[in-house]
């Protein structure tokens with residue numbers, strides 16, 4: 001099996017993100033692999049363990065955005081490539097989908113592409129199905145486990161809002177993986193050393209053989225959300241019953257029930 | 258004349274999701290400024306009843322595709338149909354709910370129609386004939402204004418961010434039947450069985466949520482069966498705690514939520530997780546018990562209208578967001594609170 005995993009570098013989820021002078025800032029918070037993408041890497045590695053083959057991890061970002069790729073290499077992916085070109089600054093999600101599709105095409109003869117569910121910075125969760133659409137492949141999103149896999153078909157369980165669903169699809173296909181898949185492995189000491197030394201090739205648009213795709217989405221303004229003014233009232237009383245009665249009255253008075 | 262605003266009605270097993278009706282409400286609120294009315298898209302098999310419901314919620318027209326290939330939602334035949342209809346009729350705007358299906362269809366239609374997609378929008382306004390939308394990013398730590406310069410402007414709306422219109426059983430409109438575009442043989446995906454969620458009331462649609470965190474296992478007075486391992490004893494104690502959370506949720510008709518710590522420790526399934534890597538929710542009332550209020554948890558529930566926190570630790574960060582707090586043991590407080598609310602709600 002030839003497998004590609006797509007990962008994104010994002011600010012740590014614990015970061016305080018604010019807008020300062022019109023620019024988004026996360027202070028000195030570390031940049032990490034998008035947490036959802038660790039599940040995608042885990043799924044790719046386990047698939048190769050079962051089926052044989054190789055995993056290539058791809059990320060589109062600025063020239064120095066190799067943190068997510070290094071983490072995936074340290075977890076055990078075989079190869080990495082950074083897709084980066086100054087002309088891609090400000091790309092919208094359809095443009096990113098076209099660029100990632102071109103990168104997958106460049107890898108060639110790919111059977112399965114794994115994605116995370118969603119990027120925790122932009123929170124769009126649309127790339128997996130968009131990339132599939134650009135490639136003309138089926139998209140199977142929110143996969144919680146792979147039941148069967150052969151050279152030309154995959155059967156999976158999906159975790160959708162309403163419950164669990166079993167679906168089968170032809171290959172090649174794009175899959176996005178949810179947390180139910182199982183805990184991602186920690187990088188091994190050897191893996192971290194190997195990743196630190198790895199030379200990660202950079203693919204620019206010339207290398208992909210495409211022009212920068214047009215973007216139609218603009219972000220005219222970023223705003224710090226209005227501060228939520230809450231005065232916290234600690235409810236006290238002589239006994240739990242007394243506290244519960246008072247709290248129940250206060251909740252009823254808010255007319256939310 | 259065709260309407261400029263289309264609303265995709267998301268349904269599962271013949272039941273429309275409430276967020277679909279919110280979409281009609283949002284569509285009607287901007288239809289005036291863009292001209293024309295609202296057209297609802299209803300796809301499935303045996304779903305004419307949903308088309309009628311769409312009229313009740315205010316749709317002026319319904320494009321109804323009723324076909325065996327559309328019986329189970331699949332992104333390929335659904336996208337192909339949306340793309341064909343939109344190419345022929347050129348709507349200005351297509352609204353979807355931000356559900357799994359909505360995200361897929363919006364994204365894939367954007368590819369087919371050479372447009373873009375604005376995801377998880379919480380507010381819409383029209384400026385010079387173009388929509389300026391607001392969306393939370395970085396798990397709601399920031400808000401972004403976003404715009405799409407291509408047509409159709411494809412938008413997914415966050416659940417509960419737009420009011421659901423009142424249904425009026427006497428309303429009707431124009432029903433137009435359309436054909437599916439893909440034959441079964443051209444569709445790469447097959448859907449097999451399906452099991453309903455363990456979660457009960459859906460978190461994202463819930464008006465009231467009662468959540469439990471790691472604290473639900475912390476009751477030293479509970480004696481777990483001795484033949485269990487230490488880990489199993491903790492889960493056993495957590496189940497007693499979650500039973501109290503469930504009782505309160507039952508009285509309030511609420512969904513049950515959880516922190517990631519409770520999910521990771523195996524107290525409750527992942528579908529119940531609230532937060533940055535769980536579900537983002539915005540109920541009218543959120544009751545957090547035994548939850549400290551880590552930034553990733555707050556990201557998932559900070560926009561709740563009324564937040565109530567029960568925690569042993571007076572310094573827990575959750576109290577900063579809470580309107581009402583109780584510094585105390587959830588095992589002491591939840592049972593009488595459940596009784597007190599049951600009495601007031603006359604059950």
Ligand SMILES: Cc1cc2nc3c(=O)[nH]c(=O)nc-3n(C[C@H](O)[C@H](O)[C@H](O)COP(=O)(O)OP(=O)(O)OC[C@H]3O[C@@H](n4cnc5c(N)ncnc54)[C@H](O)[C@@H]3O)c2cc1C
Pocket residue numbers: 013035469470471472473475476515516517518519530531532533534535536546547548549550551552553554557567568569570573585586587588
């Ligand atoms: C990448 C990433 C993503 C994450 N995503 C999420 C997410 O989506 N959602 C999420 O929730 N977290 C998320 N987290 C985890 C988050 O950082 C916290 O670890 C987690 O929210 C803590 O859960 P908790 O409040 O239940 O547990 P704790 O922090 O352990 O808090 C337990 C609380 O219970 C109180 N308590 C104990 N016993 C009792 C009692 N008997 N009665 C009353 N109170 C009691 C304690 O005082 C304490 O405040 C994420 C973390 C990372 C790194």
Ligand SMILES: Nc1ncnc2c1ncn2[C@@H]1O[C@H](COP(=O)(O)O)[C@@H](O)[C@H]1O
Pocket residue numbers: 006007008034036037040058059060061096100114115116117118119120122123124125126127128
């Ligand atoms: N710049 C990127 N490079 C590679 N993969 C990405 C990139 N952005 C997003 N992805 C992948 O697409 C998934 C969904 O992202 P999004 O649709 O942006 O929320 C992520 O979990 C990643 O697997």
